[in-house]
Amino acid sequence: MIVSNKYSADCEQCFGLCCVALPYAKSSDFAFNKDGGTPCRNLQTDYRCGVHKNLRNKGFRGCTVYECFGAGQMISQVTYNGKDWRENPTLAKEMFDVFPIMQQLYEMLYYLNEALSNDDTQPIHKDLKHMVAETERLTMQDPKFLLELHVPTHRAFVNGLLLQTSELVRAKVKNNKEKNKQNKVLKGKDLIGANLRGASLIGDNLRGVLFIASDLRDADMRMTDLIGADFRDADLSGANLTGSIFLTQAQVNSANGDSNTKLPSTLNIPNHWLK
Incomplete structure (x- = not known):
């Protein structure tokens, strides 16, 4: 199976959104507390992590297990057309609020495309392709639309197809x-x-x-x-x-x-x- 790199993080094309928008608490996964909307103290002016190569050793194991599935670069380069939150502070809060919504949509796209790449899902390929197209359509909407989107409703439709995918893939093994x-x-x-x-x-x-x-x-x-x-x-x-x-x-x-x-x-x- 081949899953497109389109649905994985490209930090070079992102304005460090996960390092700012998301909160975390001091724990075995993070070395200190951080509020949502506040830049991590390790985030540099070029939007790169200053301790990226040593995240685990520096107490940031939680950062190594996070995946935006490509939502970061989508928001940075498409939704906001290259406008970053430092140079455009009036957009910052909105951008940070849109980020987790886009992340969920891109996570769904990751799973849907994996399902499409599996030969066992041929019987539902038409439905999967339709859901990919619909989910991609949602990702192209403006921030106001995204902030009003009821993600759980769309996720329910996606999950129905993922459950069918699971049954089809596991069918032969289950019978054995x-x-x-x-x-x-x-x-x-x-x-x-x-x-x-x-x-x-x-x-x-x-x-x-x-x-x-x-x-x-x-x-x-x-x-x-x-x-x-x-x-x-x-x-x-x-x-x-x-x-x-x-x-x-x-x-x-x-x-x-x-x-x-x-x-x-x-x-x-x-x-x-x-x-």
């Missing part, structure tokens, strides 16, 4: 697992700190599962639906996630693993896994 009485749908389950080493989860619906700090070493997670699954501090060493769907680089970055972890071809082994 019918004899396994222990196979359960884990959607929405709390598996924080669970010992799942070597578990056979192939073809399972793992949407929204909390795998925080779980032991998933050598687990078989092929052809699973991983949309929204929380892998913070989970150990994926040796796990096989090939063929899994709706897994993002941000989710992978939040986990631990090693060079033996098998990921979908569109994702990369994070640098901190190799140290």
Whole structure:
């Protein structure tokens, strides 16, 4: 599967929106508190992060697991036509308020395009293409329209197609697992700190599962639906996630693993896994 780079952050084309618009609290993920609409003290005048290469070591692990899916450059270069918030302070608050809305739309586009790239979704390709076109249309609207957009309503339509995608992709594997009485749908389950080493989860619906700090070493997670699954501090060493769907680089970055972890071809082994 090939997911377009159009739906990943291009920080060179963005005015550091995630470093300003979003709030965060001092924790294991962030070294200090920051209010929404306030620039991070690490943000430089050129809109680049002064500690980007050392975010984890400097206490900003949370920054390494955030993904705007391309919303930042869209707002910076298209919605506001290259007008930045420093030179145009009257636009700043509006720009920061539009950013999370655009981020949600671009996240949906990321998932929809992944669904389209999968051969198993041929039966719903027409519907997927229509939803991509409609979502892209929304991203091209002006700030006033976007601020009034009821995102949950549109997300519900998108999610219906993503659920169909999940069923189509996992169908063959699910049929092969019918004899396994222990196979359960884990959607929405709390598996924080669970010992799942070597578990056979192939073809399972793992949407929204909390795998925080779980032991998933050598687990078989092929052809699973991983949309929204929380892998913070989970150990994926040796796990096989090939063929899994709706897994993002941000989710992978939040986990631990090693060079033996098998990921979908569109994702990369994070640098901190190799140290």
